Amino acid sequence: MIYFTKKPTQSLMLKFIIAICISVSLVACGGKTSTKTESKKAEEKKELLTLSLSAKQLELMNIQLVQPGKKAIASYVYLNGKVSSLPNNQANISSDLEGKVEQVFVTEGNYIGRGQPVLTLRSMPLIELQNEYLNTKSEMDFLAIEFKRQTELVNSNVGALAQYQVVEAKYNAIIAKEKALRAKLETLGVNVNDLQTPQNAVIKKMITISSPISGYIHKLPVKVGMLASPQSVLAEVVNLSEMQADLFVYDKDLNLIQEGQTVDLDFINASVPNVTGRVINIERMIDSENKAITIHVKFSAPDKSFVVPGMSVRGAVVNPNDKELSYAVPFSALLKEEDNYYVFFTNKTEDKEGKMSFKKAKVKLGDKNEQMVEIQFLNAVTEDIFIVQNNPMILENERRKNQ
Template identity: 30%
Template sequence: MNILENLTVITMTIWTQRKLAYGLLLIVCSVMLFSCNEKKAEEKEEEEKPQTEVALNESQYKTVGIETGFVENRNLNKVIKANGYTTVPPQNSAEVSTLIGGTVKDIFVLEGTFVNKGKVLATIQNLEVIEMQEDYHSATANIEYLQLEYNRQKTLSDENVNPRKVFQEVKSKLAAERARAQAAKNKLDALHVSTKGSTSLVPIVAPISGYVGNIKIAKGAYAQTGITLFEVVDNSQMHLDLNVYEKDLGSISIGQVIDFVLTNQSNKSIKGKIFGINKSFSNESKTVAVHAKIESDDAKGLIPGMYVSANINITNATVPALPKDAVVRNADKYFVFVQEEEHAEHKSEEEKTHEKETHFKAIEVIPGTTDLGFTEVKFVDKIDPDAKIVTKGAFYLLSAMKGGGEHGH
């Protein structure tokens, strides 16, 4: 019986020890699992932390050509950007046509030729012109006869020799012939044809002084009425038509100076001055046409229809600024790179064998007006006024930072 009791006690003891061991194992596993999860969370947090620093060794620094500078106070113009095209006032552009159809006899000019007002550009032939001249000559001849008859009948009528009715008939015929002669003369004058002599040729003359544009007729072709034969443009009053959006209209006023460049020739800036602002929107673009005059000397070489990009100068202010290449964009934010100061540290012999490194930190800024190669900057966080800011090579630093930051040794 004692033996059985001893066995029972031993069994219970072993069972209790096993339960205790399992409990301890469970506690250890829980602690390890918690530690792993915490470590992963820390790693994840570190991974999500944005990279804001980059380092270059001496070789990279020289190869990239890094240059630094300081924030400067610059006198910059606030500008409104607008696109448009060159044009001339309506009175400085003419489309030349003919009032009477006919066959083109001669063309006396070439495209690009400068002509004065009244210059004969071409002649067309139409036999109806001869009839107009005959009508005029006939009417003037009748007027001479009827004028004499009028004078005679008036004298007789005043002396009561002839009935007054005869005098009234002569007077009526004289007035009719004078009207016919005037009508024939008006037609010939409109066609620039002389009332003297007899000709079938109608001259096509320049209505304004300027340069001949497109010539749309050929010798021997039939010129129809109402169809443009020539274009003549006077470029001396060249101006710009700029499209300004509704949100910017409140800042635009007459007299403001603009700087513009030709879209396809951006190497030369030309100045102008606003002289007119439309009072209605252009079609569905929600823009208003703003007219700017170009000085005559600057207008040389310009032709109507050339597209331009313009800056309308609104205000002038002194603001903190950096060269525009110092400001780089990453996603929807803008940054500049500040060169960090070297810290005196104890380095091992192995570290001293490596090339010297220069560290840069990306600092967020809010860009403002860009003018004359400089951009206004406002720092999100305050920085040292004497901080060295990268003015050349910032884009390379941004690429290096996005690619993983510091270079590998």
Template identity: 25%
Template sequence: MQKVITIFKNHKKKTVGLIIAALFMMGASQVLGSRDNKPIIVVTGKVIEDKFEQSVFATGTIEVKGQKEIFAKISSPVVEIAVEAGQKVKAGQVILRQEADDLVLKVAETQAAFDGRQSELISLQSNLKTGQSELMLVTKDYERKKALYELGAVSLQELELAEKSILLEEEKVRLLNEAKIPLLKAQIAEGQVALERAKDALNKAVVTSPIDGTILSLPVKENHPVQMGTLLASVGNLLEMQIETGINEVDAADLQIGNEVEITSEGILSEPSRGVIEYIAPIAQLERTSQGDQTQVKVRVSVGAKEDFKLKPGYSVNMKIILIQKDKAVLVPYEAVTQRDGKDIVFSVDNEGKVIAKEIQLGLSSALFFEVISGVSPDDKVVLNPTEGINDGVRVKVNDKN
């Protein structure tokens, strides 16, 4: 009897245990089920159809193209400034004069010495002609006396004197031809060089504009001493501007001469100015920037300016270099694109909050958008920054703030 009771108790315990386990599994199943059915909160963006451009952004400083800097060629104080900064000038117009009293005296002395040698040369050349005429006369006299000597009409002494006269005149002519005149001509040539140098030095005291343009700077003052090599003035054409900048090696690979550039300057320009890339350096160089050392390619942008152009040399500007433009393209936010199994995917959300995975074919890209060749349509709503939990068929709730 006792054995039967024990068996019954054991059976009862097993039954209660099975019931408790079943209830636990049912509860867990409900809990898990409730979790699976809970929608995931997401932020979405919209696929749009709009104009598209692929651009590179950079900063730079406005410069005058072909700016000419004029440096002092002599050490001498400035005695007169004939223009002022901002004034328009013509090529050859006087900008300033430096003191030149010593140079004027040097030119006068050199000119006098040159003129004196010229006069001396004329005199020697005249003497040469006279000597050549005299040589002809004594030669004829010798020939006449020689004939008379053979007839016994003159003495040997007279003949020898006539011969000596020839030798004397020949020596005079030879000395003029081979020594005095060549030496004087060489001195005159040297004098000519010295005179040109003196005049050139004097001319350097008068500083003129090398081009038509505007005086950009005049960093000197009247009566102040100036050393050779000092910057006297800079001149440039304010209607021909440029910007030189460095583009990182990745972006520079897509640049081409002729790319259009939009130029902006906050607070100065109400609408962008236009420019065009006119030069791309053939090599890249390591440059120190505010973001550290970068490998950059130098680029020069030509800027067309007008009389009322608001950007002045030295102004900092922002540039958008336009690589490609399309009037119409399907665009998806950059954050919506992810990769699954090596494929480009976006997750669109239908009106019932259900996720639909869509494989897409990408085209160009910008800082904010990808161009989509196929796979989505304008006005599709797509999940931004999808997590691993976002998959095809998952239910989501769109954040009301989006």
């Protein structure tokens, strides 16, 4: 603040006003100069996002260029689950008659064909069943002769009709019993032709238990001398040629699933190659444990691969709603800095020194699959650009070195 010790003259006041005006002008000019300097620095910083490289340099850096083009990237919905056996590809082996284990032909882990013997049982009920058949067969032969005789008497008007009817009823009953016993014995593997006459009958005392399907012996809880009943599970067999994946789908993705749809399956075990399966059915209830709906995907196990029930599996379902065209590049083209993504691109125009100008551009990611990802440039670019598809970090290091 300026103090005057005496009343200023008009001339002095004029000089003072001029001095103030000059000071204000200088300050204003200084502000404009500062703004221009900051703007210039920003332009320089923006220009530093580019670099120039020759074809030789690109070759040494192993840089490859690709013209992205616009395409629709099919994104996937991933579903987790477990491998399980198909109902017709697993079997519990048991005996229809009680008996003691006489001999076991397989061990756990063995592959066994359909109809191949698993074990034999020594069975007293089998002997009794054959004896019952022989008695029934003898009685049937006797009633056959008696029925024939009664038929002749009735036709000759000699025999009583009542007696004929009694014999006929007994004969039909014994025929039915013989057929039932024959079916039981044939089910147990007994050749009934060996039991046609008591004098030449061959009584069998062993039951051979065979596998109903081809597959691997999963469990074999038996040993020689053990008493096996019809309720005992003597072995478990599982066929691994065809299996199913039980995948869990949450309600937000349920509209993407339909029966007959193909599903790509991959396994946690990296040695097992990916396979393609087909949705065979969708459950109509929500699982109370995981709050999801289970879909069953049938697939064929890869040759010479170890895939067993209980293994974890992941299914990939294509999202049918992804139809919008966008720039798509491989993941190797992306340069990540914190939470942002960038790509380098060029229009392949060479300057006087034979160098191409590359620009670093920030992009926004869209849909993606295992190989490609959609990108969206934040600033407009021309259609004839080429994107660096590999080693973007090498270009970034070169750009920083030039900076």
